[in-house]
Amino acid sequence: MPKPQRRRLAPEARKREIVEAAERLLQAHGYRVRVEDVVREAGVAKGTFFLYFPSWDDLLELLRDRLVAEFDTLHPLPTEVDGPVDWPAVIDAQAEAFIDFAAARAGIGQALFHSDFAERRPLADHAVVRLAAIVRAGQEARAFGAVDPEPTARLLYAAIDEAAHAVAAGADRGAIVAALQTLLRRTLAP
Known part of the structure; x- marks a missing residue:
């Protein structure tokens, strides 16, 4: 099965996806949310997360x-x-x-x-x-x-x-x- 093609997004759009994913997860699960949860929800790599947020x-x-x-x-x-x-x-x-x-x-x-x-x-x-x-x-x-x-x-x-x-x-x-x-x-x- 071919690997799904990653969507190309402008940097601000990609950052917004991460922020919105974090907001949804934090609202639903509070302080238990971690980086791994956010990148999974946003559909980005962990390295992409740290490109926008050093921590x-x-x-x-x-x-x-x-x-x-x-x-x-x-x-x-x-x-x-x-x-x-x-x-x-x-x-x-x-x-x-x-x-x-x-x-x-x-x-x-x-x-x-x-x-x-x-x-x-x-x-x-x-x-x-x-x-x-x-x-x-x-x-x-x-x-x-x-x-x-x-x-x-x-x-x-x-x-x-x-x-x-x-x-x-x-x-x-x-x-x-x-x-x-x-x-x-x-x-x-x-």
């Missing part, structure tokens, strides 16, 4: 950056350019969006944010910085009380992340979101 962690870092950028694009922060912003509603909406986003991507999230990779290549505190910016803006608008934005944002993020884990594990989403919003409102009350 497994390099691929995971690219995927993590893409996931963070996707959230930021889907859920941009408002500005007061067009008028006053309801900052308590913004933080509620951002927290709920994070829960839904994380729950829908539980497998890949496990691999990118809660694995030994996350320890080897920690993510800058992007979510904490984002929450702290909301807290500061809400304080400037007198919608939030006098709390220290950075440590408060860090603790709020821990609560939001735990809420996302609970929902992904099957907890009642409505009850979790309601409890989280109560926590956020009480913590930030003027």
Whole structure:
């Protein structure tokens, strides 16, 4: 039987195939996925993988950056350019969006944010910085009380992340979101 002919693809298309294969597998199987699984799924040689990604962690870092950028694009922060912003509603909406986003991507999230990779290549505190910016803006608008934005944002993020884990594990989403919003409102009350 003749060997199947390899498809010729432009380098960016081949790289995209690898990335998309990794995303599918990580979403389905979490941190258990390895290079061998990805190359099999993408239909490429292991050497091709390493042509585009010097290490497994390099691929995971690219995927993590893409996931963070996707959230930021889907859920941009408002500005007061067009008028006053309801900052308590913004933080509620951002927290709920994070829960839904994380729950829908539980497998890949496990691999990118809660694995030994996350320890080897920690993510800058992007979510904490984002929450702290909301807290500061809400304080400037007198919608939030006098709390220290950075440590408060860090603790709020821990609560939001735990809420996302609970929902992904099957907890009642409505009850979790309601409890989280109560926590956020009480913590930030003027």
